[in-house]
Amino acid sequence: MDKESLRKEFSEKHPELYQVELFKEKGFIRKKCKRCGRYFWTLDKNREYCPNQPCSRYEFIKNPSGKKLDYVNMWDKIKNFFVENGHQYVRRYPVVARWRDDLYFTVASIIDFQRVEEGKIIFDFPANPLIVPQMSLRFNDIANVGLTGRHYTSFCMIGQHALANEKGYWKDRTIQLDFDLLTKRLGIPEEEIVFVEDVWLGYGAFGYSLEYFVKNLELGNAVFTEFEGSPSSYTRFSPPVVDMGAGLERFVWLSYGTPTSYEAVFGSILENLRKEIQIAIDEDFASSFYEIAGEMDFSEGATLESLYSKMNVPEDKIEEIMKLKDLFILLDHSRTLLFAMSDGQLPSNVGGGYNLRVVLRRMLDILKKRKWNVTIFDLMKLHAEYLKPMYPELSENIDRLKEVVEVEQQKYEKTLQTAEKILSSYKTKKLDISEAAKLYESNGISPEVLKENGFIDFDPSEVYNYVAGKHINPKTESVKPAFNPQGLPKTEQLYYDRSVTEFEAKVLKVENGYIILDRTAFYPRSGGQEPDHGFLNGVKVLDVIKISDVIGHKVENVSGFKEGETVIGKIDKKRREALMRHHTATHIINAAARAVLGPWVWQHSAFKEEDYARIDITHHSPITEEQLKAIELYANNIVQKNVRVEKLLMPRTVAESQFGFRIYQGGAVPGNTLRIIKIGDYDVEACGGTHCDWTGEIGLIKITNVDRIQDGVDRIEFVAGEAALKYMQRMYSAFQNLRKTLNAPDLDSIQISVAEKIKETENLKNKYEELLRKYAIAIGSHEKKNLVVLEDRTIKKDDAVIIGDTVANNLGKNFLWLNCDQNGCFFLIMVPKNMSKDVQEAIKVLTEKCKGSGGAKNNVGQGFARCDKESMKNILSSLLEKDSNV
Ligand SMILES: [Zn+2]
Ligand SMILES: [Zn+2]
Known part of the structure; x- marks a missing residue:
C-alpha cells in the first residue's frame, strides 16, 4: 500500500483518528480542499482551499502574526511554555548521529530517541513528556537555500515528544498544547490556525498526523506514531508515540513577516553584515522577488533563468538580489558547519564529511567572487555568539575550529591551481551533469568555476544536488552467515x-x-x-x-x-593477555591523539591482533613526526600512571547523559545496556572487548608507523606489551648489524656514514652513465647505416635507455636494443625526438608480424616479440632505415 491509499484509509476513519477534543470544543469544521482534495480543519466556514502551496499563498509577509520574537527569545518562550506544562527540557543531541548506522546526521528530533536493533526501531526516551531544540541537518534542499526564502541546510526542530501512557499523553493533549502555545502564549488569533490531515511514514513505524498552519505558513507537524511495520502489513505498538516536530525558523519568521525567513532568523548578524559589506537592497523589489521565488523548487529542476523570465526585471536589480542570496547562503552554510564541526565532523571526501566540504567550498567560491572582507570562521563565531543563550556549548571549543577551516581553505586554494591546469586541457568542451560532478568530486573543481568559464550551461546548484543525492545513504553489505543461530539460546x-x-x-x-x-x-x-x-x-x-x-x-x-x-x-592465555593489552592501548592512543591533535579526533576504525594493532582516526592533515612523538609520549604517560580501567554496565540513556556521545567511538552499539570502558578521565567508550584492569599492565606502547589512508583519516600502527619489547629488540639487532657493517661507533655516525655512502653511490652512478654515453657515441659513429643495433645480454634495459638516448638524440640515428632467448626477444626502440611517429608504426608492424606485444610513448617503444633475432632486425631495418633524417 502506498502513502496515497493509506491517506485515504485513514481519512475514512477521521472521527476516530483526526477529530481531537479541541476540534469538537472549538467548533473546527472539516473541509475538503477544492483544489487538491486534501482534508483540513478550520474555524472559518467560508474557507475553500487548504493552506498548502500552491492551493493558498502566504498571508503573513508584511502582515505578521503574534508576538514579535527573535530566534533565541522565541525558543525561550516555547521552552518555558512546555516546561510549565510538565515537560522536561532535554539538551540537543549532536547533529552527527553516531548512535545510528543508517544516518550520518540527525535529520529530525525523533532520531535522538530512536535506536535501531536488528532492523527494528526502538524508542528510548530520557523523559516523558519532553521538549528538545534539536538542530537538524539536511542537505537534499541545498539548491533552494538562499533562493526560496525558507530552506536551510540546518534548522532547529522543536521536538515535543511523549509516550501515550499514564506519565505522558496522546492526541487530545498534544493538539491542545500546540493550540494554547500559539494562541495564549504567542497571541495568534484562533481563526488563523488551520490543521491539515496527513500520514507519516518513518523507519519501520508510521502513523497519522495533523500539520498546523498559521496564515498558510506550516509551522509544525504532530505525528501520532501507532503502527509498526509497513502500510501493507502492520501491528499496533504500545504505548504509541507523539512525535511533534515544528520549525523554530518558521515561528520566528511568522512573527516578523519579512520577505524571507533568513532576515528574521539571522537577525542582528545579517543586519550588521549587510552594513559592513554594503549591500543596498530595494526592499519592495526583494519582496516581490522572494514572493515568486518562494513558490519554486530549485532542487526539482527550477532554474534562475526560469525565475527571471517570470519576473521580467532589469539586470542590475537581479545582481543586487544575487548578492543578497549569496549572503543568505553564507549565513546558512556557516551555521551548519559550526554545528557539525563542534560535534566532531570534519570536511572530507567521504561519508557525511563530504556534505560539509560541499558547503564549505561553496562558501569559499562566494567569498572569492564577491571579495567580501569576512571569513568563514568569522561567520561561525558570530553564530556561536548569537546562539550562546540557547547553545552555550558552541562557544566552548570554537577557537580550535579555526585550524580546521584554515586547513580546508588551503586545500581549496591548491585545488583551484590544479583546476586551471585541468580546465585548460578541456578547451571549449561542454560538460554534462555527471562529468561536472566527477570533476568536482575527484578534482574539487566547483560547478561555479565551470559555469564562469563556460564549461556548463546549466545551474551550478544542479551539480550539488546530483552529488548530494549520491552521498545520502551509507552502504551496508550482507554476508552469508557461517552457521545458523536460529533456535539456539544466547551463549x-x-x-x-x-x-x-x-x-x-x-x-x-x-x-x-x-x-x-x-x-x-x-x-x-x-x-x-x-x-x-x-x-x-x-x-x-x-x-x-x-x-x-x-x-x-x-x-x-x-x-x-x-x-x-x-x-x-x-x-591460549598468552594470546588473550596480548590482545587485552593491544585493545586497552588502542583506547589510550585514541585519547592521546585527541589530546595532542584536537577535539575532532574520533576513532574511524581499529584492529587488534596478538602482536600488532592499529587505529584509524579522523584528522584534517597528515600527522607530523613531532605530533606522533607527542602522542606516543602522552600514551605512555597514561600507562605509567597505572590508571584504573573501569568496566561498567549502564542503561544506555544514563551512559549517554553522563559521558556524552563520545562513547560511540566504534559507531552504534546495540542494546539497552551498554558496557562502558572508562580509563580515568582520559577516555570513555562503549566497548565489548577484553581489557586490562590497570593501564600499567600494558608496560609499553610503541608506535611503529603512521600513514594517511584516505582524506580526513590517519592510520597509527603500534605494538604494546611484550610485542613492543620484541619490536624494540628487532630494531636493536638491525641497528647493531648496520653499525657493524658500516664500521660505525654509534647511531649518529651511522647516519653520517649512510649519507656518505649514498653520495658515493650517486657519484659512481653519474660516472657510469658518462661511460655508457661515451660507449654509445663509439658504437654509433662506427655504424654506417642509420640504424644502430645493440644485442648484448649483459646490458640491462635501464642502461640501454641511456645508450639509446645518446644514439638517437646526440647522433640523430635510430637505435634498437635486443635481448633474446629461444622464446623471442625483448626490444627497445629509440628514434630522434622529432621522428616519434615512426615508433608507433614500427611497434604495430612488429607485434603483428611476430605475435608480440608492446607500446610506444613519444620517441621510445618497447615490448616483447616472438621472432628470432635476425627476422626482427630485418623487419625493423626496413622500417627504420627508410626514413632517414641524416
Ligand atoms: Zn489544497
Ligand atoms: Zn574498544
Missing part, C-alpha cells in the same frame, strides 16, 4: 572474567565446522578485536565468531564432537 559469556581460562560446557550444535556451546570463555571476533585461540577437548580452535548472540568455535576437526556432550575448553 553464556565467560570471557569478561579474565581468571576463567579453562571451562566446561555442553555442545549444543555442530554445524559447518563450527561447535556451538551453551557457554564459553573464548572471545569471538568483534569490535576490531581478533578472537581467542586455544583448545576444545584438545582440538585446536582456529576461529571464534558471534552471530546474533550465539558464539561458534571453528575447530581443526569436528569429528570427535557430539551434540549433548560435555567438553573442556582451554584458551
Whole structure:
C-alpha cells in the first residue's frame, strides 16, 4: 500500500483518528480542499482551499502574526511554555548521529530517541513528556537555500515528544498544547490556525498526523506514531508515540513577516553584515522577488533563468538580489558547519564529511567572487555568539575550529591551481551533469568555476544536488552467515572474567565446522578485536565468531564432537593477555591523539591482533613526526600512571547523559545496556572487548608507523606489551648489524656514514652513465647505416635507455636494443625526438608480424616479440632505415 491509499484509509476513519477534543470544543469544521482534495480543519466556514502551496499563498509577509520574537527569545518562550506544562527540557543531541548506522546526521528530533536493533526501531526516551531544540541537518534542499526564502541546510526542530501512557499523553493533549502555545502564549488569533490531515511514514513505524498552519505558513507537524511495520502489513505498538516536530525558523519568521525567513532568523548578524559589506537592497523589489521565488523548487529542476523570465526585471536589480542570496547562503552554510564541526565532523571526501566540504567550498567560491572582507570562521563565531543563550556549548571549543577551516581553505586554494591546469586541457568542451560532478568530486573543481568559464550551461546548484543525492545513504553489505543461530539460546559469556581460562560446557550444535556451546570463555571476533585461540577437548580452535548472540568455535576437526556432550575448553592465555593489552592501548592512543591533535579526533576504525594493532582516526592533515612523538609520549604517560580501567554496565540513556556521545567511538552499539570502558578521565567508550584492569599492565606502547589512508583519516600502527619489547629488540639487532657493517661507533655516525655512502653511490652512478654515453657515441659513429643495433645480454634495459638516448638524440640515428632467448626477444626502440611517429608504426608492424606485444610513448617503444633475432632486425631495418633524417 502506498502513502496515497493509506491517506485515504485513514481519512475514512477521521472521527476516530483526526477529530481531537479541541476540534469538537472549538467548533473546527472539516473541509475538503477544492483544489487538491486534501482534508483540513478550520474555524472559518467560508474557507475553500487548504493552506498548502500552491492551493493558498502566504498571508503573513508584511502582515505578521503574534508576538514579535527573535530566534533565541522565541525558543525561550516555547521552552518555558512546555516546561510549565510538565515537560522536561532535554539538551540537543549532536547533529552527527553516531548512535545510528543508517544516518550520518540527525535529520529530525525523533532520531535522538530512536535506536535501531536488528532492523527494528526502538524508542528510548530520557523523559516523558519532553521538549528538545534539536538542530537538524539536511542537505537534499541545498539548491533552494538562499533562493526560496525558507530552506536551510540546518534548522532547529522543536521536538515535543511523549509516550501515550499514564506519565505522558496522546492526541487530545498534544493538539491542545500546540493550540494554547500559539494562541495564549504567542497571541495568534484562533481563526488563523488551520490543521491539515496527513500520514507519516518513518523507519519501520508510521502513523497519522495533523500539520498546523498559521496564515498558510506550516509551522509544525504532530505525528501520532501507532503502527509498526509497513502500510501493507502492520501491528499496533504500545504505548504509541507523539512525535511533534515544528520549525523554530518558521515561528520566528511568522512573527516578523519579512520577505524571507533568513532576515528574521539571522537577525542582528545579517543586519550588521549587510552594513559592513554594503549591500543596498530595494526592499519592495526583494519582496516581490522572494514572493515568486518562494513558490519554486530549485532542487526539482527550477532554474534562475526560469525565475527571471517570470519576473521580467532589469539586470542590475537581479545582481543586487544575487548578492543578497549569496549572503543568505553564507549565513546558512556557516551555521551548519559550526554545528557539525563542534560535534566532531570534519570536511572530507567521504561519508557525511563530504556534505560539509560541499558547503564549505561553496562558501569559499562566494567569498572569492564577491571579495567580501569576512571569513568563514568569522561567520561561525558570530553564530556561536548569537546562539550562546540557547547553545552555550558552541562557544566552548570554537577557537580550535579555526585550524580546521584554515586547513580546508588551503586545500581549496591548491585545488583551484590544479583546476586551471585541468580546465585548460578541456578547451571549449561542454560538460554534462555527471562529468561536472566527477570533476568536482575527484578534482574539487566547483560547478561555479565551470559555469564562469563556460564549461556548463546549466545551474551550478544542479551539480550539488546530483552529488548530494549520491552521498545520502551509507552502504551496508550482507554476508552469508557461517552457521545458523536460529533456535539456539544466547551463549553464556565467560570471557569478561579474565581468571576463567579453562571451562566446561555442553555442545549444543555442530554445524559447518563450527561447535556451538551453551557457554564459553573464548572471545569471538568483534569490535576490531581478533578472537581467542586455544583448545576444545584438545582440538585446536582456529576461529571464534558471534552471530546474533550465539558464539561458534571453528575447530581443526569436528569429528570427535557430539551434540549433548560435555567438553573442556582451554584458551591460549598468552594470546588473550596480548590482545587485552593491544585493545586497552588502542583506547589510550585514541585519547592521546585527541589530546595532542584536537577535539575532532574520533576513532574511524581499529584492529587488534596478538602482536600488532592499529587505529584509524579522523584528522584534517597528515600527522607530523613531532605530533606522533607527542602522542606516543602522552600514551605512555597514561600507562605509567597505572590508571584504573573501569568496566561498567549502564542503561544506555544514563551512559549517554553522563559521558556524552563520545562513547560511540566504534559507531552504534546495540542494546539497552551498554558496557562502558572508562580509563580515568582520559577516555570513555562503549566497548565489548577484553581489557586490562590497570593501564600499567600494558608496560609499553610503541608506535611503529603512521600513514594517511584516505582524506580526513590517519592510520597509527603500534605494538604494546611484550610485542613492543620484541619490536624494540628487532630494531636493536638491525641497528647493531648496520653499525657493524658500516664500521660505525654509534647511531649518529651511522647516519653520517649512510649519507656518505649514498653520495658515493650517486657519484659512481653519474660516472657510469658518462661511460655508457661515451660507449654509445663509439658504437654509433662506427655504424654506417642509420640504424644502430645493440644485442648484448649483459646490458640491462635501464642502461640501454641511456645508450639509446645518446644514439638517437646526440647522433640523430635510430637505435634498437635486443635481448633474446629461444622464446623471442625483448626490444627497445629509440628514434630522434622529432621522428616519434615512426615508433608507433614500427611497434604495430612488429607485434603483428611476430605475435608480440608492446607500446610506444613519444620517441621510445618497447615490448616483447616472438621472432628470432635476425627476422626482427630485418623487419625493423626496413622500417627504420627508410626514413632517414641524416
Ligand atoms: Zn489544497
Ligand atoms: Zn574498544
